[in-house]
Amino acid sequence: MRNSATWWIGCRKRRWLLCSGLSTLVETYASLPLGAVDASVVAVAVAVAERLGITLDRRHFTVVRPQHIGAFMLLPERL
Numbered sequence: 001m002r003n004s005a006t007w008w009i010g011c012r013k014r015r016w017l018l019c020s021g022l023s024t025l026v027e028t029y030a031s032l033p034l035g036a037v038d039a040s041v042v043a044v045a046v047a048v049a050e051r052l053g054i055t056l057d058r059r060h061f062t063v064v065r066p067q068h069i070g071a072f073m074l075l076p077e078r079l
Helices: 004-028 037-046
Strands: 050-052 071-077
Touching: 004 037
Parallel strands: 050 071
Antiparallel strands: none
């Protein structure tokens, strides 16, 4: 079992990386505009190497190209 100090440092590092990723996403896709919520979803998906997304708002997620894959696989396929 990890001690609480190690866990805290790990959480702080991940949080910093996530925030850094959010600002990069918002800057990269400024023409969309990609809002904080959509950028957060993308950043978390990248952080956990997720490929599948479930959303009713496909317009942003079809444009964004995550670092770990070419594109998200979105469900439902049709609305």
